[in-house]
Amino acid sequence: MRFRPAVASGSISLLLTSGLIALLVSSAPRPSYAPVSESLRLMDVMEPPSPAMAPSSPALAEYSIAPYGAPENTERYDGRPVAPIQWVATNPASTFSVDVDTGSYANVRRFLNHGETPPPEAVRTEEMINYFRYDYPRPTDRSQPFSVTTSISTTPWNPESRLLRIGLRAYDVTTAARPRANLVFLVDVSGSMDDPDKLPLVKTALSRLADRLRPDDRVSIVVYAGNAGMVLKPTADKDAVKAALGRLSAGGSTAGGEGIQLAYDTARSTFMKGGVNRIFLATDGDFNVGISDTKALEALVKSNRDDGITLTTLGFGEGNYNEAMMEHIADLGNGNYAYIDSAMEAGKVLDEQLSATLVTVAKDVKVQVEFNPAEVKQYRLIGYENRALAEEDFNNDSVDAGDIGAGHQVTALYEVMPADAKGWADERRYAPKLTSPRGGGTELGFVKLRYKLPDGQQSRLITRPVPASLMTSAAAPSGDMAFVAAVAAFGQRLRGDTFLGSFSLADARALAGNQQGIWREEFVRLTRLADKRCTGD
Secondary structure, eight states: OEEEEOOOOOSOOEEEETTEEEEOOOSSOOOOOOOOOSSSOOOSSOOOOOTTTSOOOOOEEEEOOOOTTSTTOOOBOOOOOOOOOEETTTOOEEEEEOOOOOHHHHHHHHHHHTTOOOOGGGOOHHHHHHTSOOOOOOOSOTTSOEEEEEEEEEETTEEEEEEEEEEEEEOOOOTTTSOOEEEEEEEEOSGGGOSTTSHHHHHHHHHHHHTTOOTTOEEEEEEEESEEEEEEEEEOOHHHHHHHHHTOOOOSOOOHHHHHHHHHHHHHHTOOTTSEEEEEEEEOOOOOSSSOOHHHHHHHHHHHHTTTOEEEEEEOOSSSOBHHHHHHHHHHTTOOEEEOOSHHHHHIIIIITHHHHHOEEEEEEEEEEEEOTTTEEEEEEESOGGGBOOGGGGGOTTSOOEEEETTOEEEEEEEEEETTSOOSSOOOTTOOOOOOOTTTTSEEEEEEEEEEOTTOSSOEEEEEEEETHHHHTOOOOOHHHHHHHHHHHHHHHHHTOGGGTTOOHHHHHHHHOSOOSHHHHHHHHHHHHHHHHHHOO
């Protein structure tokens, strides 16, 4: 049983009767509301709620959440097995789409803070790594929107192998310099959102974003519960936005597909050419009325993304959280996915990193690494299992891939086995004959990146050779490289990665060392919590 402060309901209540949504509005000043159709109308004039309907004062609420795996817990994840070892002789190229999402890390933190072991299917190691910032150089020229960095170290959990890190850093955009924004807040106010860590936290999160509005920005608010309706017409008035958010309360079932369609229609009606046109979907993902099939929702989002309206999904709550849907539709909507488990996380995503969330600097970003069989016997990519692409997809501009926002960083970590090492598996008896690589013995591998500019249709190519000398001179990881390796080991250990051998969570904590800054210090604390959960110490 968990104890959490209950948050008093706002003074807007949704009544679902005869297919209509009605809003009970207090006597406080309110922003303008608009009807959206003849069959779905928001009442402009309502009496204040009676005392019997008035919200009670905040109190300590007691409620229990069934642990993940229990029949009462309906959380859904799209977990993938740990990626297998690849032989360079037969599969020299590794291709994947970039991933700037961070939701998995925040969700893992929620499990650990609540005394639970995160299920392996909820852990995506690339999102754990990409939650943090590293010392990658800024791009020197905006015609190439991100810098590319490669580095190699020894592997803390395997003396035979090496770690190859590839880091991207996009150029930054200040609030004053970013394009003006046309934003639609799509808020789930169904009954499943009536928990302290759901709708009340949504209000806090979106209010943080509203505080960052410029006078030339516009925000609309759409809600859905049984049916969908517009609560706030486009406005640049921060106080009006926050007042409308503050009056929302939860009740009813969910018609998420209908809400998303109305949000797209709203964004399209106020479309800003050359600006940021984005929908922020805030929900637990528990769509139980209307379009409830993930594939159908994906089709809806995919059919609208080419209009230049992107989609960011913000996940909330537990017990019924549908992360599988949240991540997939954000990917298809050319946006990003974050999980909000606290007001601090809301500030990180929607305040500190707002430019990265809003402004896309490169789209359809793909990475391909080709390893030289003269230098590398085997390799594995740590994470990115659900971002893997076919080798031929790299040059195919019609294949969708991840986008990078202003200031975003992306890190990929390979574990590679030198050609003269024993390796993870025995030599093959009938191994194919190797041809002499173009790089000879001077290159360990070749890194290629493809991307499109935000308004471009044809991809551009960046290439970087990785000198073989970096592998022979590799030292133990230190600084940022040590921290990246520690986070990778933490994620892979939670996933049950057998290639870590005896490398433990305590070893990952020791590798991270003493860290400064709230987020890195918190990581060290989480390794202790995970260690306690796994060992019982």
